[in-house]
Amino acid sequence: MADDYPYMISNNKISPIIDAIHSAAKPSKFSHEFLKQIGFSSSNDRAVIPLFKRLGFIAENGAPTNFYDDLKDTTKRASALGARIRDLYSELYAINTKIHNANEDVIKGAMSRVTGKDAVSVSRYYMTFKTLCGLAKFDAPQIQHEESIEPPPVKVKENGGATTEVPQMAAPSQAGFHYNIQIHLPATTDISVYNAIFKSLKDNLII
Structure with a gap:
C-alpha cells in the first residue's frame, strides 16, 4: 500500500516547468539551482523535484533519466x-483502470483507501494527480497477441514395448511437419530388445 503520493501546492506551475524543460539543455542534475535558471525560483516550485523523482523522470541523485528525454520531446x-x-498510481489503477476519467469523489475515495491519509492530504494528492492527467495521454495502443493452434498429435505404431507420441507442429515459414519423438524404453539388460526397437523405428518412420 502506498504511504502517500507526491503533490505540489502550485500545480499551475507543472505545465510551464515542463515547457521550460523542453527548451532548456538537459542538466547533469535537476536541482533547485537548475529550476532558478529556467525561471522558477519560488520555494513552492521546488516540490516539482520530488514529484519528478516519484514519476521516474529524475533519479534519486537528481540525474535526469531516459524518461526525462521523453518529457523533453513534444511528440512523446x-x-x-x-x-x-499509471506506474506511480498503480494502486489506483488496480481499483479502476480508468481512474484518470473518474470524478473527484471516486478518485479521492480511492486515494483515501490506498494511503489512509486525512482529507487535507488526499485533496492535495488529488489536485496534483488531476493536473498531471490533464497533460497526459492514456490511449497508447495495446500489444496484439497472435493466437496459435496446436495440431493434434500423430500416432506412430508401437513396437517392442516402445511407446511413441509424435506432436504435429506446422513450420512457420514452410509447409510440412516437424516431429518430436519421445521413446520410453523397457527396463532390460538384453541389448537385442533395444536393437529391435530402433530397427522398428527406422522401418516405420520416414525421416
Missing part, C-alpha cells in the same frame, strides 16, 4: 506522462 511528452502516471 503526453504519452510518457501517461505511462509514468
Whole structure:
C-alpha cells in the first residue's frame, strides 16, 4: 500500500516547468539551482523535484533519466506522462483502470483507501494527480497477441514395448511437419530388445 503520493501546492506551475524543460539543455542534475535558471525560483516550485523523482523522470541523485528525454520531446511528452502516471498510481489503477476519467469523489475515495491519509492530504494528492492527467495521454495502443493452434498429435505404431507420441507442429515459414519423438524404453539388460526397437523405428518412420 502506498504511504502517500507526491503533490505540489502550485500545480499551475507543472505545465510551464515542463515547457521550460523542453527548451532548456538537459542538466547533469535537476536541482533547485537548475529550476532558478529556467525561471522558477519560488520555494513552492521546488516540490516539482520530488514529484519528478516519484514519476521516474529524475533519479534519486537528481540525474535526469531516459524518461526525462521523453518529457523533453513534444511528440512523446503526453504519452510518457501517461505511462509514468499509471506506474506511480498503480494502486489506483488496480481499483479502476480508468481512474484518470473518474470524478473527484471516486478518485479521492480511492486515494483515501490506498494511503489512509486525512482529507487535507488526499485533496492535495488529488489536485496534483488531476493536473498531471490533464497533460497526459492514456490511449497508447495495446500489444496484439497472435493466437496459435496446436495440431493434434500423430500416432506412430508401437513396437517392442516402445511407446511413441509424435506432436504435429506446422513450420512457420514452410509447409510440412516437424516431429518430436519421445521413446520410453523397457527396463532390460538384453541389448537385442533395444536393437529391435530402433530397427522398428527406422522401418516405420520416414525421416
